[in-house]
Amino acid sequence: MTLFLKPNPASGVPIYVQLKEQIRHACETGALRPGDSLPGIRALAESMVINPNTVARVYRELELEGLLELRHGVGAFVASRGTTRWTAARSGQMKAAQKAAKSFVSELRRRGLEPDEIRRLVEAELATSDGRVPLVG
Amino acid sequence: MIQSFAIETDALTKYYGDFEAVRGLTMRVPKGTITGFLGQNGAGKSSTIRMLLGMSRPTRGNGRVLDFDIADEKQSIEMRKRVAYVGEDKRLYDYMTVRQMIDFTKAFYPAWRSETEQKLLDEFRLPPDRSTKKLSKGMRTQLALLLAFARGAELLVLDEPTEGLDPVMAEKVLELVVGAAADGATIFFSSHQIAEVEQIADRILLIDRGQLLLETTLESISTNFRRIRGVYESAPKPATLAIDGVTRIAVDGRVVSVMASHNSVSIAERMRASASAVEVMPMTLKEIVLESLKRDQS
Numbered sequence: 001m002t003l004f005l006k007p008n009p010a011s012g013v014p015i016y017v018q019l020k021e022q023i024r025h026a027c028e029t030g031a032l033r034p035g036d037s038l039p040g041i042r043a044l045a046e047s048m049v050i051n052p053n054t055v056a057r058v059y060r061e062l063e064l065e066g067l068l069e070l071r072h073g074v075g076a077f078v079a080s081r082g083t084t085r086w087t088a089a090r091s092g093q094m095k096a097a098q099k100a101a102k103s104f105v106s107e108l109r110r111r112g113l114e115p116d117e118i119r120r121l122v123e124a125e126l127a128t129s130d131g132r133v134p135l136v137g
Numbered sequence: 138m139i140q141s142f143a144i145e146t147d148a149l150t151k152y153y154g155d156f157e158a159v160r161g162l163t164m165r166v167p168k169g170t171i172t173g174f175l176g177q178n179g180a181g182k183s184s185t186i187r188m189l190l191g192m193s194r195p196t197r198g199n200g201r202v203l204d205f206d207i208a209d210e211k212q213s214i215e216m217r218k219r220v221a222y223v224g225e226d227k228r229l230y231d232y233m234t235v236r237q238m239i240d241f242t243k244a245f246y247p248a249w250r251s252e253t254e255q256k257l258l259d260e261f262r263l264p265p266d267r268s269t270k271k272l273s274k275g276m277r278t279q280l281a282l283l284l285a286f287a288r289g290a291e292l293l294v295l296d297e298p299t300e301g302l303d304p305v306m307a308e309k310v311l312e313l314v315v316g317a318a319a320d321g322a323t324i325f326f327s328s329h330q331i332a333e334v335e336q337i338a339d340r341i342l343l344i345d346r347g348q349l350l351l352e353t354t355l356e357s358i359s360t361n362f363r364r365i366r367g368v369y370e371s372a373p374k375p376a377t378l379a380i381d382g383v384t385r386i387a388v389d390g391r392v393v394s395v396m397a398s399h400n401s402v403s404i405a406e407r408m409r410a411s412a413s414a415v416e417v418m419p420m421t422l423k424e425i426v427l428e429s430l431k432r433d434q435s
Contacts, residue, residue, distance in 0.1 A: 007336070009332050009335040009336040012419055012421060014355075014356070014359035014360075015335075015336070015355075016356075017359075041319060042316065042319035042320075045315045045316070045318070045319050046312050046315055046316050046319070049308060049311045049312050049315055049336060049337065050315065050336060050337060051171055051315065051318065051337050051338065051339050052315060052318050052319040053169075053170070053171075053318075053339050054339070120416070120418075123418060123419065124416045124417050124418060126419075127363055127401075127417045127418055127419045128401075128402065128405060128417045
Protein backbone atom coordinates (compact mmCIF):
# COMPACT_ATOMS: atom_id res chain seq x y z
CA MET A 1 0.00 0.00 0.00
CA THR A 2 1.53 3.30 -1.03
CA LEU A 3 -1.43 5.55 -0.41
CA PHE A 4 -0.50 6.06 3.24
CA LEU A 5 2.90 6.37 4.84
CA LYS A 6 3.80 4.60 8.03
CA PRO A 7 3.30 6.94 10.96
CA ASN A 8 6.20 8.22 12.96
CA PRO A 9 5.61 7.37 16.62
CA ALA A 10 8.48 9.60 17.77
CA SER A 11 7.10 12.77 16.18
CA GLY A 12 5.06 13.70 19.24
CA VAL A 13 1.93 13.77 17.08
CA PRO A 14 -0.42 10.96 18.15
CA ILE A 15 -0.62 8.16 15.60
CA TYR A 16 -4.37 8.52 15.20
CA VAL A 17 -3.93 12.21 14.35
CA GLN A 18 -1.28 11.32 11.79
CA LEU A 19 -3.54 8.75 10.14
CA LYS A 20 -6.49 11.11 10.14
CA GLU A 21 -4.45 13.82 8.49
CA GLN A 22 -3.17 11.43 5.87
CA ILE A 23 -6.69 10.37 4.94
CA ARG A 24 -7.88 13.98 4.82
CA HIS A 25 -4.87 14.90 2.73
CA ALA A 26 -5.52 12.04 0.31
CA CYS A 27 -9.07 13.36 -0.14
CA GLU A 28 -7.88 16.95 -0.58
CA THR A 29 -5.33 16.03 -3.22
CA GLY A 30 -7.73 13.78 -5.06
CA ALA A 31 -5.74 10.62 -4.37
CA LEU A 32 -9.01 9.45 -2.84
CA ARG A 33 -12.25 10.53 -4.50
CA PRO A 34 -15.93 10.29 -3.58
CA GLY A 35 -17.06 6.69 -3.71
CA ASP A 36 -13.54 5.26 -3.42
CA SER A 37 -13.20 2.50 -0.87
CA LEU A 38 -10.62 2.61 1.90
CA PRO A 39 -8.63 -0.42 3.00
CA GLY A 40 -10.27 -2.65 5.59
CA ILE A 41 -9.34 -2.06 9.22
CA ARG A 42 -7.21 -5.16 9.37
CA ALA A 43 -5.42 -4.50 6.08
CA LEU A 44 -4.65 -0.91 6.95
CA ALA A 45 -3.51 -1.79 10.49
CA GLU A 46 -1.20 -4.46 9.09
CA SER A 47 0.26 -2.39 6.32
CA MET A 48 0.88 0.62 8.56
CA VAL A 49 1.73 -1.60 11.54
CA ILE A 50 -0.52 0.27 13.92
CA ASN A 51 -3.23 -0.76 16.35
CA PRO A 52 -6.47 -1.85 14.61
CA ASN A 53 -8.45 0.01 17.29
CA THR A 54 -6.70 3.18 16.14
CA VAL A 55 -7.80 2.61 12.55
CA ALA A 56 -11.37 1.87 13.66
CA ARG A 57 -11.43 5.04 15.74
CA VAL A 58 -10.12 7.20 12.90
CA TYR A 59 -12.73 5.78 10.50
CA ARG A 60 -15.47 6.45 13.06
CA GLU A 61 -14.35 10.02 13.69
CA LEU A 62 -14.03 10.78 9.97
CA GLU A 63 -17.52 9.41 9.50
CA LEU A 64 -18.82 11.84 12.12
CA GLU A 65 -17.03 14.63 10.32
CA GLY A 66 -18.78 13.60 7.12
CA LEU A 67 -15.68 12.69 5.17
CA LEU A 68 -16.21 8.92 5.19
CA GLU A 69 -19.20 6.64 5.00
CA LEU A 70 -19.07 3.35 6.87
CA ARG A 71 -21.22 0.68 5.30
CA HIS A 72 -21.79 -2.13 7.72
CA GLY A 73 -20.01 -5.31 6.68
CA VAL A 74 -18.70 -3.71 3.50
CA GLY A 75 -16.17 -1.15 4.62
CA ALA A 76 -15.30 2.51 4.54
CA PHE A 77 -15.85 4.79 1.55
CA VAL A 78 -15.14 8.39 0.80
CA ALA A 79 -18.50 10.06 1.26
CA SER A 80 -20.10 11.05 -2.00
CA ARG A 81 -21.81 14.29 -1.09
CA GLY A 82 -20.23 15.63 2.04
CA THR A 83 -16.77 15.34 0.59
CA THR A 84 -16.81 17.77 -2.28
CA ARG A 85 -18.30 20.42 -0.05
CA TRP A 86 -16.01 19.41 2.76
CA THR A 87 -12.82 19.42 0.73
CA ALA A 88 -13.67 22.67 -1.04
CA ALA A 89 -14.36 24.40 2.26
CA ARG A 90 -11.38 22.74 3.81
CA SER A 91 -8.87 23.58 1.13
CA GLY A 92 -10.09 27.19 1.23
CA GLN A 93 -9.56 27.14 4.98
CA MET A 94 -6.15 25.61 4.60
CA LYS A 95 -5.04 28.21 2.09
CA ALA A 96 -6.20 31.03 4.35
CA ALA A 97 -4.51 29.38 7.34
CA GLN A 98 -1.29 29.01 5.42
CA LYS A 99 -1.31 32.76 4.73
CA ALA A 100 -1.97 33.48 8.40
CA ALA A 101 0.85 31.14 9.42
CA LYS A 102 3.19 32.80 6.98
CA SER A 103 2.61 36.29 8.28
CA PHE A 104 2.69 35.05 11.88
CA VAL A 105 6.03 33.37 11.37
CA SER A 106 7.59 36.26 9.49
CA GLU A 107 6.37 38.67 12.17
CA LEU A 108 8.04 36.61 14.89
CA ARG A 109 11.18 36.27 12.79
CA ARG A 110 11.18 40.06 12.37
CA ARG A 111 11.08 40.36 16.16
CA GLY A 112 14.22 38.25 16.29
CA LEU A 113 12.87 34.81 17.27
CA GLU A 114 14.65 31.71 16.03
CA PRO A 115 12.75 28.94 14.18
CA ASP A 116 13.19 26.62 17.19
CA GLU A 117 11.74 29.19 19.55
CA ILE A 118 8.75 29.69 17.30
CA ARG A 119 8.23 25.95 17.07
CA ARG A 120 8.32 25.67 20.88
CA LEU A 121 5.83 28.48 21.30
CA VAL A 122 3.39 26.87 18.89
CA GLU A 123 3.81 23.45 20.50
CA ALA A 124 3.28 24.91 23.96
CA GLU A 125 0.19 26.76 22.80
CA LEU A 126 -1.27 23.60 21.25
CA ALA A 127 -0.48 21.57 24.34
CA THR A 128 -2.16 24.18 26.57
CA SER A 129 -5.31 24.40 24.50
CA ASP A 130 -5.35 20.61 24.31
CA GLY A 131 -5.15 20.87 20.54
CA ARG A 132 -8.82 20.06 20.36
CA VAL A 133 -10.62 22.52 18.18
CA PRO A 134 -13.78 21.55 16.32
CA LEU A 135 -13.03 20.97 12.69
CA VAL A 136 -15.75 22.35 10.49
CA GLY A 137 -18.55 24.55 11.73
CA MET B 138 -20.59 -1.79 28.07
CA ILE B 139 -19.14 -4.04 30.73
CA GLN B 140 -15.43 -4.22 30.30
CA SER B 141 -14.01 -7.68 30.62
CA PHE B 142 -10.42 -8.51 31.28
CA ALA B 143 -8.11 -11.04 29.69
CA ILE B 144 -5.76 -10.73 32.67
CA GLU B 145 -6.54 -9.60 36.21
CA THR B 146 -4.28 -9.86 39.21
CA ASP B 147 -4.89 -8.98 42.82
CA ALA B 148 -1.93 -8.32 45.11
CA LEU B 149 0.12 -10.90 43.24
CA THR B 150 3.35 -11.61 45.10
CA LYS B 151 6.33 -13.84 44.42
CA TYR B 152 9.31 -14.54 46.63
CA TYR B 153 12.42 -16.34 45.51
CA GLY B 154 13.92 -17.11 48.90
CA ASP B 155 14.23 -13.71 50.56
CA PHE B 156 13.98 -11.86 47.28
CA GLU B 157 10.62 -10.31 46.57
CA ALA B 158 10.41 -10.37 42.76
CA VAL B 159 6.76 -9.32 42.55
CA ARG B 160 5.30 -7.22 45.37
CA GLY B 161 1.53 -7.04 45.54
CA LEU B 162 0.94 -6.42 41.87
CA THR B 163 -2.64 -5.51 40.99
CA MET B 164 -3.26 -4.95 37.32
CA ARG B 165 -5.76 -5.44 34.53
CA VAL B 166 -5.50 -6.11 30.81
CA PRO B 167 -8.83 -5.45 29.04
CA LYS B 168 -9.86 -7.92 26.37
CA GLY B 169 -9.18 -6.91 22.79
CA THR B 170 -6.33 -4.56 23.60
CA ILE B 171 -2.66 -4.56 22.75
CA THR B 172 -1.06 -3.92 26.12
CA GLY B 173 2.65 -3.15 26.47
CA PHE B 174 4.31 -4.42 29.65
CA LEU B 175 7.24 -2.18 30.51
CA GLY B 176 9.88 -2.15 33.18
CA GLN B 177 13.62 -2.39 33.64
CA ASN B 178 15.43 -5.71 33.69
CA GLY B 179 14.69 -7.37 36.99
CA ALA B 180 11.53 -5.33 37.54
CA GLY B 181 9.48 -8.54 37.76
CA LYS B 182 8.01 -8.77 34.25
CA SER B 183 9.07 -12.34 33.52
CA SER B 184 8.22 -13.49 37.06
CA THR B 185 4.74 -12.05 36.60
CA ILE B 186 4.30 -13.70 33.21
CA ARG B 187 5.46 -17.04 34.59
CA MET B 188 2.85 -16.90 37.35
CA LEU B 189 0.11 -15.87 34.93
CA LEU B 190 0.85 -18.87 32.74
CA GLY B 191 1.04 -21.37 35.58
CA MET B 192 4.79 -21.91 35.22
CA SER B 193 5.32 -20.83 38.81
CA ARG B 194 3.04 -20.47 41.83
CA PRO B 195 2.30 -17.12 43.44
CA THR B 196 3.58 -16.81 47.01
CA ARG B 197 0.53 -14.66 47.80
CA GLY B 198 -2.29 -12.98 45.97
CA ASN B 199 -4.16 -14.30 43.00
CA GLY B 200 -4.90 -13.78 39.38
CA ARG B 201 -7.24 -14.75 36.58
CA VAL B 202 -6.36 -15.26 32.94
CA LEU B 203 -9.35 -15.46 30.56
CA ASP B 204 -11.42 -15.95 33.72
CA PHE B 205 -9.45 -19.03 34.80
CA ASP B 206 -7.84 -19.05 38.24
CA ILE B 207 -4.06 -19.17 37.73
CA ALA B 208 -3.47 -21.02 41.00
CA ASP B 209 -5.89 -23.83 40.17
CA GLU B 210 -4.08 -26.50 38.21
CA LYS B 211 -7.10 -27.81 36.32
CA GLN B 212 -8.23 -24.34 35.33
CA SER B 213 -4.69 -23.41 34.40
CA ILE B 214 -4.55 -26.26 31.89
CA GLU B 215 -7.82 -25.11 30.29
CA MET B 216 -6.48 -21.59 30.18
CA ARG B 217 -3.26 -22.63 28.49
CA LYS B 218 -5.19 -24.13 25.58
CA ARG B 219 -6.43 -20.63 24.81
CA VAL B 220 -3.22 -18.72 25.41
CA ALA B 221 -0.10 -18.66 23.26
CA TYR B 222 3.22 -17.71 24.79
CA VAL B 223 6.58 -16.84 23.32
CA GLY B 224 9.29 -16.32 25.90
CA GLU B 225 13.02 -15.98 26.03
CA ASP B 226 13.49 -19.73 26.05
CA LYS B 227 12.18 -20.92 22.70
CA ARG B 228 11.09 -24.34 23.80
CA LEU B 229 11.35 -26.62 20.79
CA TYR B 230 11.95 -30.33 20.62
CA ASP B 231 15.50 -30.77 19.36
CA TYR B 232 14.85 -34.15 17.77
CA MET B 233 12.12 -32.80 15.51
CA THR B 234 12.38 -31.04 12.17
CA VAL B 235 10.59 -27.77 11.54
CA ARG B 236 7.79 -29.63 9.74
CA GLN B 237 7.42 -32.20 12.53
CA MET B 238 7.38 -29.49 15.17
CA ILE B 239 4.57 -27.70 13.34
CA ASP B 240 2.51 -30.87 12.79
CA PHE B 241 3.04 -31.93 16.39
CA THR B 242 1.87 -28.57 17.73
CA LYS B 243 -1.03 -28.30 15.30
CA ALA B 244 -2.53 -31.53 16.62
CA PHE B 245 -3.23 -29.91 19.99
CA TYR B 246 -5.10 -26.88 18.72
CA PRO B 247 -8.45 -27.17 16.92
CA ALA B 248 -8.39 -23.45 16.01
CA TRP B 249 -5.09 -23.86 14.12
CA ARG B 250 -4.77 -21.43 11.20
CA SER B 251 -3.23 -23.15 8.23
CA GLU B 252 -3.10 -19.93 6.19
CA THR B 253 -1.04 -18.25 8.90
CA GLU B 254 1.22 -21.29 9.08
CA GLN B 255 1.82 -21.28 5.31
CA LYS B 256 2.22 -17.52 5.11
CA LEU B 257 4.82 -17.45 7.86
CA LEU B 258 6.70 -20.48 6.54
CA ASP B 259 7.11 -18.58 3.27
CA GLU B 260 7.87 -15.21 4.78
CA PHE B 261 10.34 -16.53 7.31
CA ARG B 262 11.83 -18.90 4.72
CA LEU B 263 12.04 -21.63 7.31
CA PRO B 264 13.53 -24.89 5.95
CA PRO B 265 10.84 -27.53 6.72
CA ASP B 266 13.26 -30.46 6.81
CA ARG B 267 15.91 -28.94 9.02
CA SER B 268 16.21 -30.21 12.56
CA THR B 269 15.16 -27.55 15.06
CA LYS B 270 18.47 -28.14 16.82
CA LYS B 271 20.28 -26.76 13.78
CA LEU B 272 18.24 -23.57 13.46
CA SER B 273 19.93 -20.22 13.97
CA LYS B 274 18.79 -18.10 16.91
CA GLY B 275 16.69 -15.90 14.64
CA MET B 276 15.06 -18.92 13.02
CA ARG B 277 14.21 -20.42 16.41
CA THR B 278 12.44 -17.19 17.29
CA GLN B 279 10.63 -17.24 13.96
CA LEU B 280 9.49 -20.83 14.43
CA ALA B 281 8.32 -20.09 17.98
CA LEU B 282 6.36 -17.10 16.67
CA LEU B 283 4.84 -19.19 13.87
CA LEU B 284 3.69 -21.80 16.38
CA ALA B 285 2.20 -19.10 18.61
CA PHE B 286 0.44 -17.06 15.95
CA ALA B 287 -0.97 -20.02 14.00
CA ARG B 288 -2.73 -21.38 17.08
CA GLY B 289 -5.61 -18.93 16.88
CA ALA B 290 -5.18 -18.14 20.57
CA GLU B 291 -7.50 -15.75 22.42
CA LEU B 292 -4.57 -14.26 24.30
CA LEU B 293 -0.98 -13.92 23.15
CA VAL B 294 1.65 -13.38 25.81
CA LEU B 295 4.91 -12.31 24.27
CA ASP B 296 8.03 -11.75 26.35
CA GLU B 297 10.22 -9.37 24.34
CA PRO B 298 9.12 -10.79 21.00
CA THR B 299 11.40 -8.61 18.85
CA GLU B 300 14.52 -9.01 20.93
CA GLY B 301 17.47 -10.04 18.81
CA LEU B 302 15.61 -9.67 15.51
CA ASP B 303 16.78 -7.44 12.67
CA PRO B 304 14.60 -4.39 11.90
CA VAL B 305 12.80 -6.07 9.00
CA MET B 306 11.91 -9.12 11.09
CA ALA B 307 10.98 -6.97 14.09
CA GLU B 308 8.54 -5.01 11.95
CA LYS B 309 7.15 -8.30 10.61
CA VAL B 310 6.46 -9.43 14.18
CA LEU B 311 4.64 -6.18 14.96
CA GLU B 312 2.58 -6.69 11.82
CA LEU B 313 1.63 -10.16 13.08
CA VAL B 314 0.65 -8.69 16.44
CA VAL B 315 -1.54 -6.10 14.77
CA GLY B 316 -3.14 -8.76 12.54
CA ALA B 317 -3.90 -11.01 15.52
CA ALA B 318 -5.45 -8.05 17.34
CA ALA B 319 -7.60 -7.32 14.29
CA ASP B 320 -8.83 -10.92 14.56
CA GLY B 321 -9.95 -10.16 18.11
CA ALA B 322 -7.04 -11.55 20.11
CA THR B 323 -5.73 -9.78 23.20
CA ILE B 324 -1.99 -9.13 23.15
CA PHE B 325 0.12 -8.73 26.26
CA PHE B 326 3.75 -8.11 25.41
CA SER B 327 6.82 -6.99 27.25
CA SER B 328 9.40 -4.90 25.47
CA HIS B 329 12.28 -2.54 25.98
CA GLN B 330 11.61 -0.94 22.59
CA ILE B 331 9.50 2.00 23.65
CA ALA B 332 9.05 3.18 20.06
CA GLU B 333 7.43 -0.11 19.09
CA VAL B 334 5.16 -0.04 22.11
CA GLU B 335 4.12 3.48 21.18
CA GLN B 336 3.50 2.33 17.62
CA ILE B 337 1.12 -0.56 18.27
CA ALA B 338 -0.13 -0.58 21.87
CA ASP B 339 -3.30 0.99 23.16
CA ARG B 340 -2.38 0.58 26.81
CA ILE B 341 0.76 0.33 28.85
CA LEU B 342 1.61 -1.09 32.25
CA LEU B 343 4.89 0.03 33.78
CA ILE B 344 6.24 -1.92 36.72
CA ASP B 345 9.24 -1.29 38.91
CA ARG B 346 10.62 -3.50 41.67
CA GLY B 347 7.64 -5.79 41.42
CA GLN B 348 5.06 -3.03 41.77
CA LEU B 349 2.80 -1.20 39.37
CA LEU B 350 4.13 2.29 38.72
CA LEU B 351 1.92 3.45 35.88
CA GLU B 352 -1.12 2.17 34.06
CA THR B 353 -2.43 4.31 31.25
CA THR B 354 -3.53 4.46 27.64
CA LEU B 355 -1.53 5.88 24.76
CA GLU B 356 -4.45 8.19 24.14
CA SER B 357 -4.23 9.58 27.64
CA ILE B 358 -0.52 10.16 27.12
CA SER B 359 -1.11 12.29 24.06
CA THR B 360 -4.06 14.23 25.46
CA ASN B 361 -3.40 14.42 29.21
CA PHE B 362 0.26 13.98 30.07
CA ARG B 363 2.23 17.23 30.01
CA ARG B 364 5.51 18.59 31.20
CA ILE B 365 5.02 22.04 32.74
CA ARG B 366 7.99 24.24 33.46
CA GLY B 367 8.05 27.55 35.27
CA VAL B 368 10.78 29.98 36.23
CA TYR B 369 10.50 31.13 39.84
CA GLU B 370 12.19 34.04 41.60
CA SER B 371 12.51 32.00 44.77
CA ALA B 372 11.92 28.31 45.16
CA PRO B 373 8.22 27.57 45.72
CA LYS B 374 7.07 25.60 48.74
CA PRO B 375 6.33 22.02 47.68
CA ALA B 376 2.85 22.37 49.19
CA THR B 377 1.95 25.02 46.61
CA LEU B 378 2.58 22.43 43.91
CA ALA B 379 0.54 19.68 45.52
CA ILE B 380 -2.15 19.95 42.86
CA ASP B 381 -4.29 17.15 41.50
CA GLY B 382 -2.48 15.65 38.49
CA VAL B 383 1.06 16.50 39.51
CA THR B 384 2.96 13.22 39.58
CA ARG B 385 6.51 14.43 39.78
CA ILE B 386 8.27 17.66 40.69
CA ALA B 387 11.88 18.47 39.87
CA VAL B 388 13.57 21.68 40.99
CA ASP B 389 16.74 22.87 39.32
CA GLY B 390 17.77 26.33 40.47
CA ARG B 391 15.00 28.71 39.46
CA VAL B 392 13.35 26.22 37.17
CA VAL B 393 10.59 23.97 38.44
CA SER B 394 9.55 21.14 36.15
CA VAL B 395 6.39 19.22 36.81
CA MET B 396 5.05 16.08 35.19
CA ALA B 397 1.26 16.10 35.04
CA SER B 398 -0.80 13.00 34.31
CA HIS B 399 -3.91 15.15 33.86
CA ASN B 400 -5.31 18.55 34.83
CA SER B 401 -2.43 20.37 33.09
CA VAL B 402 -4.45 23.50 32.32
CA SER B 403 -5.23 24.23 36.00
CA ILE B 404 -1.72 23.26 37.06
CA ALA B 405 -0.21 25.73 34.60
CA GLU B 406 -2.64 28.39 35.78
CA ARG B 407 -1.67 27.85 39.41
CA MET B 408 2.02 28.02 38.51
CA ARG B 409 1.52 31.23 36.54
CA ALA B 410 0.33 32.88 39.75
CA SER B 411 3.87 32.88 41.15
CA ALA B 412 6.15 31.89 38.27
CA SER B 413 7.14 33.65 35.12
CA ALA B 414 7.51 31.97 31.75
CA VAL B 415 5.37 28.90 32.35
CA GLU B 416 5.62 26.46 29.45
CA VAL B 417 3.40 23.44 28.80
CA MET B 418 4.85 20.71 26.59
CA PRO B 419 3.57 17.35 25.35
CA MET B 420 5.44 14.26 26.54
CA THR B 421 6.40 11.12 24.69
CA LEU B 422 5.98 7.67 26.19
CA LYS B 423 9.75 7.45 26.50
CA GLU B 424 9.96 10.63 28.56
CA ILE B 425 7.13 9.48 30.81
CA VAL B 426 8.72 6.08 31.39
CA LEU B 427 12.15 7.56 32.16
CA GLU B 428 10.64 10.20 34.42
CA SER B 429 8.51 7.69 36.31
CA LEU B 430 11.44 5.37 36.89
CA LYS B 431 13.61 8.25 38.05
CA ARG B 432 11.15 9.06 40.79
CA ASP B 433 11.37 5.63 42.27
CA GLN B 434 15.14 5.73 42.44
CA SER B 435 15.31 8.95 44.43
